Amino acid sequence: AQTVTQSQPEMSVQEAETVTLSCTYDTSESNYYLFWYKQPPSRQMILVIRQEAYKQQNATENRFSVNFQKAAKSFSLKISDSQLGDTAMYFCASLSGNTGKLIFGQGTTLQVKP
Amino acid sequence: ETGVTQTPRHLVMGMTNKKSLKCEQHLGHNAMYWYKQSAKKPLELMFVYNFKEQTENNSVPSRFSPECPNSSHLFLHLHTLQPEDSALYLCASSQVGTGGRISYEQYFGPGTRLTVT
Numbered sequence: 001a002q003t004v005t006q007s008q009p010e011m012s013v014q015e016a017e018t019v020t021l022s023c024t025y026d027t028s029e030s031n032y033y034l035f036w037y038k039q040p041p042s043r044q045m046i047l048v049i050r051q052e053a054y055k056q057q058n059a060t061e062n063r064f065s066v067n068f069q070k071a072a073k074s075f076s077l078k079i080s081d082s083q084l085g086d087t088a089m090y091f092c093a094s095l096s097g098n099t100g101k102l103i104f105g106q107g108t109t110l111q112v113k114p
Numbered sequence: 115e116t117g118v119t120q121t122p123r124h125l126v127m128g129m130t131n132k133k134s135l136k137c138e139q140h141l142g143h144n145a146m147y148w149y150k151q152s153a154k155k156p157l158e159l160m161f162v163y164n165f166k167e168q169t170e171n172n173s174v175p176s177r178f179s180p181e182c183p184n185s186s187h188l189f190l191h192l193h194t195l196q197p198e199d200s201a202l203y204l205c206a207s208s209q210v211g212t213g214g215r216i217s218y219e220q221y222f223g224p225g226t227r228l229t230v231t
Contacts, residue, residue: 100145103159
């Protein structure tokens with residue numbers, strides 16, 4: 001069974017600083033994908049970044065990057081140069097490449113302070 | 115319209131009412147999903163449709179009845195709901211690969227905030 005754990009319910013960061021959100025997962029599959037989704041207060045869930053498990057290189061999307069540690073089953077999200085618009089709930093998710101089932105973590109609420 | 119749309123955005127219904135939630139995706143995807151998001155709980159997958167066929171029913175009570183008439187539209191029919199069914203209901207879509215392998219991320223709609231009184 002797939003599980004995803006986010007151990008930080010809430011975090012805050014000053015504008016322009018860097019913050020890292022933690023995520024650990026567990027799966028018995030070899031074919032899986034990992035995602036970070038962002039859900040701002042308006043509630044639209046937006047994909048931030050994705051990582052294919054078979055790729056060793058960490059994914060990067062502008063100010064967002066991940067630290068994918070496959071052996072440790074860790075998938076953290078780093079946000080550089082935080083902006084007020086980054087304030088949102090962030091969900092880590094694991095998708096089975098075989099079943100298509102997407103499992104979400106509990107979420108981390110990030111507050112970017114001016 | 116672009117992406118995934120959901121209507122209505124807000125819905126208040128009594129326990130004896132019957133209502134339906136609608137989802138439409140404009141991304142050319144062939145798989146659609148219903149999720150339930152309750153406060154302080156992870157998103158819960160409810161139903162999955164691949165190529166209009168239901169492939170997953172995650173032990174959802176029968177008072178929730180999905181319908182997928184085509185790959186672009188998904189409905190969730192509601193009847194005799196309970197107050198604990200109050201939640202944000204999210205629809206998502208993705209592209210399923212050949213042979214049932216799914217390799218693409220899911221795109222979400224804005225959700226329907228449901229309140230059962």
